[in-house]
Amino acid sequence: MNSKNKVGILTYHTGYNYGASLQAYALSTVINKMGISCEIINFETARFLASREMFSRSPRRLKEFIKIITRVPYLTQLKKRQALFDCYTNKHLPISKLYREESDVIKNASIYDCIICGSDQIWNLSQNDAPAANLLFYLNFPKKQKRVSYAASFGKWVKEAPKYRDVIVPLLKNFDAVSVREHSGVEFLNSVGVDACITLDPTLLLDKEDYDLICQKRLIEHPYVLLFSWSCGNEVVTAAKKIANILKLPLINITPPPRALFSRITRKLDVGPCEFLSLIKYADFVVTDSFHGTAFSTNFEKSFVSIVSDNTPDPRMKSLLDQLQLSDHLVNTAEIDLEKISKTDFEIVRNKKTVLRKASLEFLENALAEFRKDK
Structure with a gap:
């Protein structure tokens, strides 16, 4: 360079x-x-x-x-x-x-x-x-x-x-x-x-089209619910099982044991970053309590819930979902409403995200303006 x-x-x-x-x-x-x-x-x-x-x-x-x-x-x-x-x-x-x-x-x-x-x-x-x-x-x-x-x-x-x-x-x-x-x-x-x-x-x-450049091809041919949680606590595991049961779909967990050790959920662990993107992109539903699980669910415009544990929402997830008009996706197990989630208007989400990006991109552009190649 x-x-x-x-x-x-x-x-x-x-x-x-x-x-x-x-x-x-x-x-x-x-x-x-x-x-x-x-x-x-x-x-x-x-x-x-x-x-x-x-x-x-x-x-x-x-x-x-x-x-x-x-x-x-x-x-x-x-x-x-x-x-x-x-x-x-x-x-x-x-x-x-x-x-x-x-x-x-x-x-x-x-x-x-x-x-x-x-x-x-x-x-x-x-x-x-x-x-x-x-x-x-x-x-x-x-x-x-x-x-x-x-x-x-x-x-x-x-x-x-x-x-x-x-x-x-x-x-x-x-x-x-x-x-x-x-x-x-x-x-x-x-x-x-x-x-x-x-x-x-x-x-x-970045938009989903940017991630498509590195996203791996579809890994699981049949429909599935994806569980992504580093903690795999009782609340998020219970929520994932509940949703998979309602949708009558298999549930896939990508977090290694000993987390969720006795949950009896199928694990798929040969998953790098490109495979992670693929599993979210092609999932029929995503259940997560992770900020980046939430972020990529919005990027790929998936049906998803971000689970609250101990009635204490992650402040980053709450802030993001509030700003994207998706606060009804941040729930505990008892509050899950799949019918309402299925009606999410992602055009509104895209428009909200465009506005949110503006200030962040302006910060970077202003901070790095002198280093542009065309200067």
Whole structure:
């Protein structure tokens, strides 16, 4: 890649996670559509690599042994799943050479005219629920290029962030343009003197036609209901079974055990990001409690429900569905109304999404205007 107008994206783009992989694809695609050269800075520490393994090579805790034992019957599928993720990353993401150490990224940062800290919980520094946690995602090195964040997130760690303001605020004030994906992030940043706005998750900036370019062919020939939930809690599993029973369709779960271990739901686990898109695109109905399960159900204009657990809706899902006039799709099991959902007018959704995208795309265009190839 020519060093002129070179933009680097620093985000979570691996981890065998559909949302992380596809948001990286979406952001890089949008930037390329703007006529700007970009690549994803391929940073992955050994600690993060170990955390994402399908089978832990060095199990220490009981739950790690349980994970291994319950996944043995799916060994072949899970190996293929990992290979599909790796193939997707190499084929569809414009990645740089691999960096295992923070110091190597810092040493090579000067090749970029701009670095974008991309969407995901990259600013969550909790060592408990963020195995990739690293101050590098705050760009903790001397500034030699423009710095932008797009839909970055602190996650729940935003409540702890004020305790670390002396460390992170000076770094955040080095950014030239800041956007995050949650109101809580804006509130914290504004409280410490950092101007910030909210932008859409990158996966919502593209149309289904954009995803068709990488979407795998139909994988399951017969009609089916798709369950996509990382937690596979009782509420979402019960809802999925209820809907599949009403529709008289088989139910497919793509989350590995030990989640939903005794649910007796058929699993299909040889699923990478391109296969994930296919399973949503061709599903007769999608049941999810995941933000990206919700986002892609709206992108492909599917009949779906986003399940609320413990009467506490995910704030990102609630905000998105409210804005798309789809709030009746965010329900608990007792509130499911398939007749009403079947009458969803997706033309209204498309129009709402166009309006929502405008501000997010304007933020990116303004932040990166100087790097367009036609400048």
